[in-house]
Amino acid sequence: MEDSHLKNFFLPKMTPKYLIRLAVVAVLAYVIFGFVCIPMRLNGSSMEPMYHDGGINFCWTPSYWFKKPMRGDVVMVRLAGKKIMFLKRVVALEEETIEFKDGTLLVNGKELNEPYVRFPCEWNLPPRKVETGSVYVIGDNRDMNIDNHVFGQTSVKRIVGTPLW
Amino acid sequence: MKLKLIIFLILCVALSAVAVLYLFPSDRTKIKKQFGSLSSLVSKEKGESAFTMAYKVNAIANLFADSCSFEFSQHYMTGDYTPEQITSNAAKGRGQFSKISLDFYDVVPDIQNDAAVVETTVRFHGEIKDSVKVAEETREIQCKLKKIEGKWKFTSFKVVEVLKK
Numbered sequence: 001m002e003d004s005h006l007k008n009f010f011l012p013k014m015t016p017k018y019l020i021r022l023a024v025v026a027v028l029a030y031v032i033f034g035f036v037c038i039p040m041r042l043n044g045s046s047m048e049p050m051y052h053d054g055g056i057n058f059c060w061t062p063s064y065w066f067k068k069p070m071r072g073d074v075v076m077v078r079l080a081g082k083k084i085m086f087l088k089r090v091v092a093l094e095e096e097t098i099e100f101k102d103g104t105l106l107v108n109g110k111e112l113n114e115p116y117v118r119f120p121c122e123w124n125l126p127p128r129k130v131e132t133g134s135v136y137v138i139g140d141n142r143d144m145n146i147d148n149h150v151f152g153q154t155s156v157k158r159i160v161g162t163p164l165w
Numbered sequence: 166m167k168l169k170l171i172i173f174l175i176l177c178v179a180l181s182a183v184a185v186l187y188l189f190p191s192d193r194t195k196i197k198k199q200f201g202s203l204s205s206l207v208s209k210e211k212g213e214s215a216f217t218m219a220y221k222v223n224a225i226a227n228l229f230a231d232s233c234s235f236e237f238s239q240h241y242m243t244g245d246y247t248p249e250q251i252t253s254n255a256a257k258g259r260g261q262f263s264k265i266s267l268d269f270y271d272v273v274p275d276i277q278n279d280a281a282v283v284e285t286t287v288r289f290h291g292e293i294k295d296s297v298k299v300a301e302e303t304r305e306i307q308c309k310l311k312k313i314e315g316k317w318k319f320t321s322f323k324v325v326e327v328l329k330k
Binding site: 086153 | 270271273284285286288301303304306325327328329330
């Protein structure tokens with residue numbers, strides 16, 4: 001009895017019902033992992049110490065189906081497609097002014113409380129205004145030369161979702 | 166018997182479709198193949214022989230039109246180049262690294278007659294010779310190709326600014 005259950009589980013009969021079930025699972029997996037919860041492997045250390053190089057995560061796209069990114073959100077910014085994305089944190093919203101003074105991030109001239117930044121930073125960046133329809137994103141790890149860190153203003157349309165954890 | 170005949174017919178149709186796609190590739194497939202060729206010709210393995218290097222560097226020239234424009238950054242390789250100049254620059258560039266990989270992701274061509282525009286993500290990884298340093302770049306680029314005598318050739322490369330400091 002148990003043998004036949006095992007046999008049916010590992011070597012099921014190709015009945016029409018089984019084939020339909022298989023097709024439904026395949027379509028659901030394609031939609032979920034292709035558009036809703038996209039698997040990602042993290043590459044780089046720009047979001048240390050929260051996200052580590054080589055870690056595995058998922059891009060949860062429903063996060064921004066009905067709302068816009070907020071300050072402090074960790075977001076995934078797409079490039080040409082969704083196979084490669086930048087993982088960054090939103091620090092300023094549209095129409096706000098951003099600058100770095102001796103490593104301190106100022107938004108509209110006021111210091112932004114950033115408990116997620118754990119490493120020392122000595123960046124200096126003159127003030128600039130975030131354009132309409134854009135947000136300003138930076139990585140948490142600022143313990144590197146400002147020229148080597150990829151950050152800046154990006155269109156809200158490029159933000160695909162948030163990491164699942 | 167009837168089921169076997171149906172399965173046999175389905176297999177025949179599937180194999181014919183694969184054969185047609187393989188023997189008569191679409192422009193879309195040809196353009197994707199062109200990116201694949203560029204990727205494999207630029208890439209370099211540790212201990213690459215002089216013969217392989219010479220073959221790869223010379224073959225790179227065949228992928229480009231008589232004049233190809235590059236718009237990377239203000240300081241690096243911006244301007245119009247002939248295939249010979251590209252070959253020379255490729256040889257110089259490859260000489261600085263012991264290992265190189267250049268990969269294209271999300272290659273989606275927009276084809277209009279004999280011209281195509283492709284927005285893609287490119288990832289460069291290079292291990293610098295006699296050093297432990299590694300050069301890594303990930304950028305979105307816009308490439309233009311032209312069909313010349315039946316072959317798709319690159320006519321321009323431009324970096325798309327996803328994050329604007």
